[in-house]
Amino acid sequence: MAKQGSLASRLYRGDISYDIVGNRKRWYVLSGVILLLALVGLFGRGLNLGIEFEGGAEFQVPSANCSVEQVRDAATGAGASNPIVTELGDTRIRVQTEELSSEQSQQLVQALATTCDTTAAEVKIQLVGSTWGGEITNKALQGLVIFLIAVTLFLTLYFEWRMAAAALVALAHDVIITIGIYALVGFEVTPATVIGLLTILGFSLYDTVVVFDKVKENTRGITAQSKMTYSDAANLAVNQTIVRSINTSIVALLPVGAILFVGAGLLGAGTLKDLALALFIGTAAGTYSSIFVATPFLCQLKEREPQMKALASRVATRRSGLDRKAAERAGKLAAADSVASDGESASVATTSTGSQPDTTTGARKERSHRNQPKNQSRSKRGKS
Amino acid sequence: MAAPTKIRPWRTLILLFVITAGLTVWAFWPGQANTPRLGLDLQGGTQVTLVPKTVDGGDPVTADQLSQAVEIIRQRVDGVGVAESEVTTQGSGGSAAIVVSVPGENRQGLEQQLAQTALLDFRPVVLQEASIPGGLLPDEATDPEVSPATEPEAQATPEATKKSKKAKKGSAVSFEPTPTPSPTTDPSEVRPPIQSPTNNSFLQQAFQALDCSKPENIQGGTPDKVDEWLVTCSSDGSAKYLLEPAFIRGTQVTDAQAQLPEQGAGGWQVNLTFDTEGAKALADVSTRIVNLPPPQNQFGIVLDGLVQSSPFFQEPILGGTASISGNFTNTEAKDLANVLKFGALPVNLTVAEVTSVSPTLGADQLRAGLLAGGLGLLLVAVYLLFYYRVLGLVAVTSLLVAALLTYDVFVILSRTVGLALTLAGVAGAIVAIGITADSFVVYFERIRDDVREGKSLRVACETGWSKARNTLLAADFVSLLAAAILYFISIGNVRGFAFVLGLTTILDVAVAFMFTRPLVAILARNQWFTRGGPLTGVSPERLGVEPGRELLEARATHAKKKQMKNKDEPPDEEEKVGVSAGAEDSTPTSRATSKDGDDA
Numbered sequence: 001m002a003k004q005g006s007l008a009s010r011l012y013r014g015d016i017s018y019d020i021v022g023n024r025k026r027w028y029v030l031s032g033v034i035l036l037l038a039l040v041g042l043f044g045r046g047l048n049l050g051i052e053f054e055g056g057a058e059f060q061v062p063s064a065n066c067s068v069e070q071v072r073d074a075a076t077g078a079g080a081s082n083p084i085v086t087e088l089g090d091t092r093i094r095v096q097t098e099e100l101s102s103e104q105s106q107q108l109v110q111a112l113a114t115t116c117d118t119t120a121a122e123v124k125i126q127l128v129g130s131t132w133g134g135e136i137t138n139k140a141l142q143g144l145v146i147f148l149i150a151v152t153l154f155l156t157l158y159f160e161w162r163m164a165a166a167a168l169v170a171l172a173h174d175v176i177i178t179i180g181i182y183a184l185v186g187f188e189v190t191p192a193t194v195i196g197l198l199t200i201l202g203f204s205l206y207d208t209v210v211v212f213d214k215v216k217e218n219t220r221g222i223t224a225q226s227k228m229t230y231s232d233a234a235n236l237a238v239n240q241t242i243v244r245s246i247n248t249s250i251v252a253l254l255p256v257g258a259i260l261f262v263g264a265g266l267l268g269a270g271t272l273k274d275l276a277l278a279l280f281i282g283t284a285a286g287t288y289s290s291i292f293v294a295t296p297f298l299c300q301l302k303e304r305e306p307q308m309k310a311l312a313s314r315v316a317t318r319r320s321g322l323d324r325k326a327a328e329r330a331g332k333l334a335a336a337d338s339v340a341s342d343g344e345s346a347s348v349a350t351t352s353t354g355s356q357p358d359t360t361t362g363a364r365k366e367r368s369h370r371n372q373p374k375n376q377s378r379s380k381r382g383k384s
Numbered sequence: 385m386a387a388p389t390k391i392r393p394w395r396t397l398i399l400l401f402v403i404t405a406g407l408t409v410w411a412f413w414p415g416q417a418n419t420p421r422l423g424l425d426l427q428g429g430t431q432v433t434l435v436p437k438t439v440d441g442g443d444p445v446t447a448d449q450l451s452q453a454v455e456i457i458r459q460r461v462d463g464v465g466v467a468e469s470e471v472t473t474q475g476s477g478g479s480a481a482i483v484v485s486v487p488g489e490n491r492q493g494l495e496q497q498l499a500q501t502a503l504l505d506f507r508p509v510v511l512q513e514a515s516i517p518g519g520l521l522p523d524e525a526t527d528p529e530v531s532p533a534t535e536p537e538a539q540a541t542p543e544a545t546k547k548s549k550k551a552k553k554g555s556a557v558s559f560e561p562t563p564t565p566s567p568t569t570d571p572s573e574v575r576p577p578i579q580s581p582t583n584n585s586f587l588q589q590a591f592q593a594l595d596c597s598k599p600e601n602i603q604g605g606t607p608d609k610v611d612e613w614l615v616t617c618s619s620d621g622s623a624k625y626l627l628e629p630a631f632i633r634g635t636q637v638t639d640a641q642a643q644l645p646e647q648g649a650g651g652w653q654v655n656l657t658f659d660t661e662g663a664k665a666l667a668d669v670s671t672r673i674v675n676l677p678p679p680q681n682q683f684g685i686v687l688d689g690l691v692q693s694s695p696f697f698q699e700p701i702l703g704g705t706a707s708i709s710g711n712f713t714n715t716e717a718k719d720l721a722n723v724l725k726f727g728a729l730p731v732n733l734t735v736a737e738v739t740s741v742s743p744t745l746g747a748d749q750l751r752a753g754l755l756a757g758g759l760g761l762l763l764v765a766v767y768l769l770f771y772y773r774v775l776g777l778v779a780v781t782s783l784l785v786a787a788l789l790t791y792d793v794f795v796i797l798s799r800t801v802g803l804a805l806t807l808a809g810v811a812g813a814i815v816a817i818g819i820t821a822d823s824f825v826v827y828f829e830r831i832r833d834d835v836r837e838g839k840s841l842r843v844a845c846e847t848g849w850s851k852a853r854n855t856l857l858a859a860d861f862v863s864l865l866a867a868a869i870l871y872f873i874s875i876g877n878v879r880g881f882a883f884v885l886g887l888t889t890i891l892d893v894a895v896a897f898m899f900t901r902p903l904v905a906i907l908a909r910n911q912w913f914t915r916g917g918p919l920t921g922v923s924p925e926r927l928g929v930e931p932g933r934e935l936l937e938a939r940a941t942h943a944k945k946k947q948m949k950n951k952d953e954p955p956d957e958e959e960k961v962g963v964s965a966g967a968e969d970s971t972p973t974s975r976a977t978s979k980d981g982d983d984a
Contacts, residue, residue, distance in 0.1 A: 052737075060745070091748075102495055102735070125430075125740035127495075132435065132736035135481075143873035150865055158858055195808060195870075195881045199815060202866035202885075206819070206859045210826060213855040244829040247771065251825055252818030254767060255760025259814055262756035272752060275811045275881075 018242070021235040024296035031173060031293055038180020045183050050190040053137060055130025057100045059112055061123045063093040066116035071095060078111035079104055099130060140194045144201075151205060159212055166298035167208045170289040174204045178282040187277060196278025203252060203279075204286035207245060208294045214241045215295065223307050226314035231299040238295050249287040256280050393902030400898040404789060411795035420791070421798040423806030423880065426750040428743030429487035432495045433736040436480060450480050453733065457482060457498055470802070474879070481736060488743070495735045504634025504687050504723065505610050507627035508669060509694055510583065511591060512679040514623055528710025530683075530695040578615040579608060587613055587626065596621045608689045619690040627684050627691075631669045636662030640724035642717035645709065652717030653709035656724060663704030671700040687723055753810035760814050761787070764821050772828050774913065774920050775904070779824040782900045786820050789891050803883070812884030819863060819885075820892040824900055826859070827852040831904075841916055845908035849901055856896060863889045915939050 010016040020027070051058050057080075061071065068085050071093050075083040080097040088094050093116070100108065105127055106120075113120045148168065155164035178197060182189055214237040222233055256279045263272030302308050412418050424431050436445045436453050445453075450473055458471045461484055469486045484498055578590040595601060596617035608614050610630040617624050639657040658666055673681050674697040682696040695708045708720070741749075761783065768776035768783075790813060797803040831848035835841060867886030871879055907913045915938055916923040 062744075092745075102738075105738075122742045122744060123740075124742060124745050125738060127735070127738040129435075129734060129736045131734075132433065135435075135736070139874050140878070143869050146873060147866055147869045150869065151862060154861065154865065191878060192808065192811075195811075195878050198866065198870055198878070199881075199885070202863045203819075205862045205866075206822065209859045209862060210855055213858065217851070240833065241829075244825060247825045247829065248822040251764055251767060251821040252815075254763040255757075255814045255817040258760035258763060259756040259811060262752050262759065272749075272756060272807065272811055275808070275815075279815065 017235065017239050019235060020238050020292060021231045021296050021299045024300070027292040027296060031289070034177055035173065035180070037184065038177050041180045041184035042176075045186065047179070047183050048186050048188050050188045050193075051096060051126065051128050052132075052191050053134075053189070055099045055128050055132070057097045057105055057108075057128070058126040059095045059097075059105075059109060059123055060088065060092050061095070061112045061116045062091060062118050063087065063116060064091070065118070066093070068093060070115050071112060074111040074115040075108060078108040080108055100127065102127075137194075140198070143198065147198075147201060151201075155205075155209075159216060162301040163212050163216075163298055166294045166301065167205060167212070169297050170208055170286075170294035171201060171204050173289045173293050174200055174282055174285040177285045178278060181281050182278075188274070190274045192272075192274035193278045196275045197282065199275075199279060200282030200286060203283050204289065207248065207286050207290035210244065210248065211238060211241050211290050211295060212298070214238075215298070223311050226311065226318050229312045229315045230302045230308045231312075232315070234295055234299050234302075238291055242291060245287055245291055249283060252283055253280065256283065393905040396898050396902040397906075400785075400894075400902075404785065404792070407789065407792040407796065411792040417799060418795060419798075420794040420805040421803065422746070422750065423804040423809070424485050424487060424739070424746070425741050425807045426746045426753070426805065426810075427487055428741050428746035429485060430494050430738070430740040431486075432484045432498055432738050434482040434484065434495075434498060434733045435736045436482060437732050437734065445480055450482075454482055457484060457733075461486065461498070482733070495738045498733070498735075504637070504685070505608070505630035506632040506666075507614060507630045507684045507686055508673055509625055509627055509679045509682040509684055510613075511626035512623055512682070512694065513591075513625075528693060528695040528708050528712070529698050530701070530706050530708045531698040579612040581612050583613050583626070583628075587615055591615045591624065591626045594624050596624045608686060614686065614689075616686070616689055616691060618694070619687070619692050623691070623694075625684055625691050625694065627686065630686070631665045631683075632658065632662050634724075636665070637724050638662075640721040642712075642714070642721040643707075645707075651710070652712040652714050653707045654712070654717050654721045654724065655707045656705060658704050658706075660704070666704070666706065667700065667702045670697045670702075673697060674700055685720075685724065692723055693720060749807050750810075753807055753814075757810065757814045757817070760817050764817055768821060768824070772824075773918075774907070775824075775828050775831075778900060778903050778907070779821060779828070781903070782824060782895050783817065783820060785899050786888070786891050786895045787817075789895070790816075790888055793887060793891070804880075805884075806880040808878070808881040809884040812881040813888060816885060816888035816892070820888065820895070823856050823860070823892055823896045826855055827896070827900065827904070830855075835916075841914045841920075842908045845904050849904070856893070860889050860893050911938070911942070915942060 059075075063071075068087060072083060072085045072095075075085065075095050075097065080095070080100070082098075084096040086094050086096075095108075095112065097108070105125060109120050109123045109125060112123055148171075152164045152168060155167055175197060178200060181187075182193070187193075215234045218233040218237045218240075219230055222228070222230060228236075256276050259272050259276035260280055263274075263276055303312065434457070436450060454471050454473055461469045461471055469484070472483050472485075474481045474483055484494075486494060578587065578594070580587045594615060594617065598621075601617050601621070608616070610633060612629060614627045614629075615625070616627070636659050637656060638659050639655075641655045642652055643655055645653055669683070673683075675681070678696060679694070682694045684691040684694045686692070693708070695710070712720070765780045765783065768779045770776070772779060794803065794805060798805070827849065830852040831841075831844045834844035834848045834851075839847060864886055867882045867889060870882035871886060874882065913920055
């Protein structure tokens, strides 16, 4: 942990910098592949919708005195055609059937209670009319649309429209991935899943807002200088907030993980598990997307602005002069580099100027670091 | 970027303390419920969601009709006799729903009782027959009689009732059953209500073929067309009827009361009042059929296509009020009166969802929810302490304050507005642990950022806040937006979740501004904290920064002091903070300290 603390510091000062914005194509490809898989799952396999959406009946009976087979026979005997019988944890058996009338369900409950040697009152019953499920879905979609409009307005006012657009792209990314995983694995989608999904929207945006806030701070008055492009500044912001993003995600995932553990482990299924599962997948995706999708996408949008283009060319001119000096220094301190890069060499570009052993100048140098990222990978500079 | 001018941390802390103490006292005031009311999924019970639709299915249900329906259902639920049952509406217009919650034991068939409120009409009887071909009408099915309520002296004498009973029994037998299977109607297809514009052979055959002993034939729920002839069963399946088009609709019944007759003779009776049109129709029909042989002097009270009762006229009823008497028990009379009075409602109710949870399962789910919450809180606390040390302790205390406030608000809202905590709500509260802790992480990381930029701890705590504040407000605003929209748009479980999420988001902001922030500000004035030891979680060494000269001097002075006079050590809270932090995470601290040394 202490190690991470110092890594965080180096990230903050830009001693180590993951070139996230510059390598956007890599992240886009990665996300694209996952999204493609998700869409294949969604349209190929389709979602496994629970009875709340399709209409039907579900019963849960304490299973201390009966087996799945017995329960299936009892359900079929009581008039259910093709009941789906599953075990929930060790304590309960669940029976799902098509829509039943009130009388039919009472017969079935009686049969289940008799088979499992319990009373009808102990059987959990859920009957859902098929039109009701449609209503729930409509409501959820309605809420989603209103939420998206409201959030776009807010983000446009608080940041700017490009950030709102990038945040929404990240949001869509998270939601599609979550739904896709549900389709691929065949997890059952219940209203609790929908709640989870809607909460992910909030989480995903929370993360993105935190990162964008830093981007906004770093790029304030950026056109007044010619040391760094918008992408450079944004990349620095991402690196500076990476530890924060990881921490907020861990902190958010810990309780969700606890729900998942308790929900799946002790109850077998139900609201808790469904909710936590969607949240877990979505939050993980949200952390990834706020760093690797939202910011690169934002930079793409921003770099199209004329003043940002002008800035980029100014920076390029200035750097071609500085590059030679930097190369000399880098050669001298190559040994220090290999220590600092910490096995992440593929995506890490380091220079030694601010690294740990150089403590003699450390404190004074700090102030200049923010405006002078000496850490940009050379390949990137060549491009811009 | 400048630090806010003169903040007074103690004042804010005391304000929060007063608020928290006030809410806690209110929540835990003896003699009242000191725990949140639990939803049905946690305490066990049955929840029925009913969707009202107008009879013709065209226009959306008006708010007026909806509140009428709720009133009726509430009365029916009260009839079930369980305290704390509740009837609420969700949504409005085309997507309105009525949610009925009855706590406690699992109640099967509740939905039938509730949804029964439906279309009512009165029809003259043409044919009546016991449901089992050749059988007698069971004694219980003996029909009541109806007489004008305005003339109590004309009310049925016991003799008259007996006579009429005999006559009716005879009539039932007199209809020779001719069980010739109809060629056009397959008996298996016959399901009431069977209707036709005229009394034709199709209707006759359907009447013969109808088997009212089959449960699917007495299910009801299908409204009948008032201006057509009707073949159907009685609601208990004991008899079948061929009925004329309706002469009175349910809406024309203005009142129905269960009463004991004034003379005290006989059982309970139901007194009816009709509006002008209904009174006229009643006068016409009663005059026309009163002298016909039974069962044609009877009329069927048809609710949702099933005959609830088929009293016969004792005399023409001209005054617009009538009473139906028979040997009703109190309950029977009340039920019939309710059907007559409220069956008139111009909406159909369909049962959209029924959920029934046993108290055992409810308790299991509550336990699981609390366990998950406790575990989640513990994990987050351990992580925060491990990573942020003393600041982590501040965060954990803040979390506990937020948890206490949430609990207080829940208890108070349960008591005042009847808020019920559902499993989804519990899940929302657990998820909120993470979101609340995130706010602290954002703040602390800002402090650390500023320390990395070379600011002293004292300054970093101020500047960090002024930067984190806006991020916090923006991010929490998005969460609140999500919660509010979810709450107002959605139905069912989602609302409970959204409510808790919204509430905890607001409390999160309150705690961050009124507790965490002032506490950090106080810490920032603390000498031990600003010396930036490894326990603080923001030691410059750990953050990879060379400590400033100011800081080094402060440390040197402190070390000197310590050496010189151990007794003189300031006995104030700064040491306590250090001690408690050390006690809470001694292992990680010691390990981290050694590593810090390596790194620096």
